[in-house]
Amino acid sequence: MTTVTNSLKRSGPCAGIKVLDFTTVISGPMCTQALGDYGADVIKVESRLGDSARYSGAPFREPGFSAFLSQFNRNKRSIVVDLKTDAGRDLILELVTKVDIVAENFRPDVMERLGLGYEVLSERNPGLIYVAINGFGRDGPYAKLPAYDQVLQGLVGLMPVQGGEGPPQLVQGAVADKSTALTALGGVLAALFARERDPDKRGQRVEVAMIDAFSAFSLPEPMMERTYPPLRNDVSTGKDFFRCWETADGYVVGLIIQDDQFAGLCRALDRPDLATDPRFRLMIERFENWLELVPILAEEISNLTSASFLERAQVNGAPFAPVNSLDEFLVDPQAVHRRCVVAQEDPRFGTVQYVSPPVRFEQTPASIDRHAPRLGEHTDEVLEEFGVESEEIARLKEAGAVR
Secondary structure (H helix, E strand, C coil): CEECCCCCCCCCCCCCCEEEECCCCCCCHHHHHHHHHCCCEEEEEECCCCCHHHHCCCCEEECCEEHHHHHHCCCEEEEEECCCCHHHHHHHHHHHHHCCEEEECCCCCHHHHCCCCHHHHHHHCCCCEEEEEECCCCCCCCCCCCCCHHHHHHHHCCHHHHHCCCCCCCCCCCHHHHHHHHHHHHHHHHHHHHHHHCCCCCCEEEEEEHHHHHHHHHCCCHHHHHCCCCCCCCCCCHHHHCCEEECCCCEEEECCCCHHHHHHHHHHCCCHHHHHCCCCCCHHHHHHCHHHHHHHHHHHHHCCCHHHHHHHHHHCCCCEEECCCHHHHHCCHHHHHHCCEEEEEECCCEEEEEECCCCCCCCCCCCCCCCCCCCCCCHHHHHHHCCCCHHHHHHHHHCCCEC
16 A cells, blocks of 8 residues: 655656646546646636536535545546636736646536637647637537537447347446546647647647547447448347347456457357357458357356356466456456555555556656646645745635635
8 A cells, every 4th residue: 555645756757747627527637637646737617516426426525525526536636726716817827837737627618718718828839739628619509508428328229239128328427528638638648748849839629529539439339330422230239249148147348359268268168160150250251240149158158157167268278257346356466466446544544446548658657646636726825836926826715806
């Protein structure tokens, strides 16, 4: 177990990069948290009420400090600035001259109405990377509509497939928000790279609309049937491939693609005849006759316990896995070995468990150096680092511009 020291010395590939993070909930905070994991100094700019994630996603460690907040806001410092005050706006205009990235996930016109849109900020800092995350983009019939994960899941067209033969079903997790966050992360890093190569070190505005990001993430497989109109796939549908297999005492999951994997599965099931069956022997024939193969495999797998089948499959090179609960995954030997989830000590609250940064850099390792911040925990610290005198900080507090 590691104790986080909140050291300002960062080791990641983005060390030295400064971020003003105006984002809330998931689509923005997950993106900026990853930048923080990679070494950036992420300053979370919050309203006086703070990110709404502070008040949702139980359990709560204290009022305004939820598990939801912790999982998407580590490696950040929090300052409170009232953007609706002249003093708060002027403060941001000063701070933006000393940062590399501004991230926001308001509706498209909010920052402009506050006088803090890209055009204004880039005049102050031509090298600024400005990432705007929103639901539907700046234009089009839905541009001004609010967007949430469930709205996008319904819109993009996957819920009927998730429901199978029953009513449409949501993916149980904020998959649209999180795929948007990861898309935005890639966009920000690409923009930083472009700035590095530009002789004038110019930044740019990067827009990531959830409708674009989630459709790009989720539709490549469903679009296969529509790739070459009017040709359609009459052999099978995704649910026949993306399926669980029932065993004698539970379920397993896997997918056979390669011919050697199929031969290994046949050995595991003591059905070597299937490996030489002309309907199934080669990949192309196997896919064409998949609907004939499924009930045969289902019957054979159902005769074995999950443990017995998985042991046989592993020995024979067939890629299957148990259908774990979360608790089972947390003690899975490979998950433990890779430290997919880590426990760290927070001097405020005790032990906190985090999902680990997923990218391993050999020379510039990602790290968790700060726990999620209390609301406004670092206002004085950050403003002093940016050169704001203590008397000015006191004046801003008295005016209600910061807290």
